Every structure is written in structure tokens, then in C-alpha cells.
């Protein structure tokens with residue numbers, strides 16, 4: 065444990081004693097049926113984590129290709145080919161900095177994502193993502209100001225939305241379903257940096273169906289802690305990823321600001337369960 069930053073002396077906070085998850089089989093049924101019919105928010109994401117510099121040290125050397133690096137290595141003609149698939153090719157300076165995708169002014173559209181995958185062998189760890197409540201930028205994912213659930217999510221995933229709304233948040237700034245296809249893994253990475261982030265980002269993650277092996281890893285990757293509970297808060301300053309398994313897996317992450325009384329309850333329950341040091 066000592067090598068993870070963790071929460072309140074524990075590797076992560078198990079929220080299952082504080083939040084009733086008896087509706088999860090119903091949510092799983094609702095979500096599976098909805099995902100089969102709806103257009104996802106994206107058909108692949110997370111393909112530039114290495115380039116963004118957020119992966120664990122041992123991930124840099126793995127054989128999976130990152131589109132940030134691939135795009136840097138393209139000839140001007142090859143880049144023009146990629147840009148031609150964008151929504152507004154004329155807005156891109158082919159001789160400018162090659163900044164595309166997540167958290168840039170030129171997010172990938174579906175065609176570009178598929179082209180990077182088919183032509184250049186880029187790996188997108190999360191094959192499916194669906195925004196039930198969207199953030200505008202990564203930085204505002206904890207603020208609920210001016211945001212609401214997507215009308216489609218309200219219509220097609222009503223029980224899930226009802227459950228998320230019942231969670232002990234004062235405000236919700238983002239709610240996203242992340243899914244991995246059979247065989248896919250999510251590389252170990254961290255969302256914020258210890259010593260840089262002012263506080264631990266407040267979030268609740270939940271997996272209505274068992275079988276997703278989400279893990280936390282120490283900075284050397286010597287030890288992995290698989291999160292066994294269906295609902296949890298983890299410290300995203302710790303490296304985290306998902307092990308490969310031979311079937312589709314998903315979870316939902318909700319970011320926001322906790323009700324103060326809930327934050328206190330989590331601390332109390334988690335400290336009680338933390339291993340003695």
C-alpha cells in the first residue's frame with residue numbers, strides 16, 4: 065500500500081457500504097440495450113496518452129502505437145491525407161505544430177480515428193465512450209455550471225441517470241461510460257500528478273457488471289491492486305489501468321464535487337478499513 069498515494073491510508077475508497085448498488089443488474093440491462101442502439105460519443109479514445117506524457121514509465125516502451133507520435137513522424141503529404149478526413153481541413157496549418165485529438169483544438173472525428181487505426185496501426189484503448197453528461201474541457205469536469213444530462217441519455221438510460229443523480233454530489237461536471245472490447249487493455253496512466261494537483265479529484269466510478277479488472281499500480285509497476293468493489297473512489301494521481309479480458313467490459317465515471325457529509329463518511333469508512341501501517 066505504502067507505494068500508492070491512495071486515499072485515507074487505503075489503496076482506494078470502497079463506497080459499497082455507503083451507496084446502495086442493488087439496482088446494478090437493472091442498469092446493466094438498460095445500458096447494454098442502449099449501447100447496442102445508440103451512436104457512441106466516440107468510437108475510440110485514449111490513443112495519445114503516451115504523447116501526453118501521462119502513462120506509467122514502463123508503458124512508454126510497450127509496442128502499442130500512439131497517434132501523437134505517429135502524426136509527428138508523418139511526411140507532409142501523409143499528414144495532408146489525414147487532415148483531409150477532418151471536419152474543417154482548411155483550418156489546419158500543415159506546417160504548424162501537430163496537435164490533434166484529445167484536449168487540443170483539433171479533436172479527431174470518427175474518420176480520422178479509424179484512418180489512424182487502419183492505416184497507421186494506432187491503438188485506442190477505449191473502443192467505446194458515451195457521454196451521459198459532457199464536460200467542455202478536462203479542466204471543467206468538476207463544475208456542473210450550465211450542464212445537464214444529454215436528452216438522449218435521459219430518454220434511453222433513465223434508470224442509470226436516476227442512479228447517477230442520486231449519488232451524493234453537490235454538483236456533477238462529467239459522466240462518461242468507458243468500454244473496452246474483448247482483448248483490449250487500458251495502459252497504466254494517471255490523470256493528475258502528485259505534488260502538482262492541489263487536491264484529490266472527487267469522482268465516483270461504478271461497474272454495473274462484474275468482470276472489469278481495473279487496477280492501481282505503484283510507480284515502479286511492481287505491484288498491482290485490482291479494485292474488487294462495484295463502486296469506488298480512487299486517487300487519480302495513482303497509475304491506473306484495465307487488464308485485458310476476453311469479453312466487453314465497461315464502467316461509468318462521474319466527476320463533480322461531493323456533498324461535505326459524504327466526504328466525511330468516506331473518510332471515516334475508508335480509514336477504518338485501511339491496513340495498519
Ligand SMILES: [Fe+2]
Nearest residue numbers: 253254255304
Ligand atoms: Fe484515467
